[in-house]
Amino acid sequence: MTGSLATAVSWLFVPATRPERFAKAAAGGADVVIIDLEDAVAPADKATARVALREHWPVESPVPVVVRVNAIGTPEATEDLAACRALAPAAVVLPKAESAEDVRAAAEAAGAAVLPLIESARGLVNLAGIVAAGPVVRLLFGSIDLGLDLGVTADAALDPSRSDLVRWSVVGSLPAPVDGVSTAIRDTDAVRRDGARAKAWGFGGKLCIHPVQVPLVHAAFAPPEAEVDWARRVLAADRGGAAAVDGEMIDRPVVERARRILREAERAR
Incomplete structure (x- = not known):
């Protein structure tokens, strides 16, 4: 389903520790479901989350399902990627993607295409190599972690980084990148505003952390x-x-x- 990933607008996160939500999320209108083994799962629950992922994998999902694994170099990454190899998701989301080597290692271990999540200064300066790594489907923007890494609190300070992702996506013949999450879950005006800004900057979609955001993102990216x-x-x-x-x-x-x-x-x- 990598073709669907190329045009997807709404990308909805679901914690791997909440398997009862997998099928509901897949049927809830989002273009892609991201089952999350990383930030949404406490360190003590990582193994339990992988068990839930394997036992409740949404085989009949009507939309692509991808898995956000833990970052390359962390103790959990090897087991996450091995689980993905057995489940064959549409792709793996690779957090803290910082080099072409990271991308290739994840792709080889998971046997799947990779969606690099760019959320560090090192990832930004290595975008040329990352987009050239063969298994890359599309770039995702980790705005919150990037802001922390850069030491900025104003979201507008990340706009030059947004431009970097758009520029390098074009250079790498990749689809338009996917913007980061809006943390104000039920602030509909903020979600619409963030979506409109992302589209204006050249993004083709947006990450969502709650189902209520999905139709707002679709509306923001649809042309008037x-x-x-x-x-x-x-x-x-x-x-x-x-x-x-x-x-x-x-x-x-x-x-x-x-x-x-x-x-x-x-x-x-």
Whole structure:
């Protein structure tokens, strides 16, 4: 299901210690479910979480299911990746991804594609190698941990890092990256605002920590009807030569932007 991962907008985390939520999350409207063995699981519960993962794996899930393992080099990573090899998730989410070697090690151990979670300064400066590592499907942005690593408290201070992920995704011919979580779970305005900002920065999706955020993220990434109407008029006017729509000259970049808007609108249906 790596093709689905390339276009997914909403990515919903579920703790591996809550197996009763696996199937519910998969049927709840999110494009991807991330079963979490890392931050959502206390150190004392890691082994129990892996047992729950194996015993309650959502085989019949209607959407891709991926697993966030513990970081390479931690005591839990080897067992997490071995569990993934047996379960064959759509991909593994690799936290604290900091090098191409990290990505390749995770892919080899899990026998799966990798979604690097960029959440450290070292990961940022090594993006060139990370995106070039063969098994990478898409970049994910770990904004909270990155802010801690950089010592910043204002989320806007992370915008240059967002631009780095977008830029290197393009260079690596990867889909648009996925933005980090909004921690204000039920603050609908904040989720909408964060989603709109992520889209404006060139992201193609967003991580969610509660099901209530999923439809808000979809709405934030869906193009407004006015944009869809404009895109249709642009394509209708395009004849490969000089043309204008709403007083704007139509050239190749404008036509391609119109096509992208219509693709986004089709996915949002």
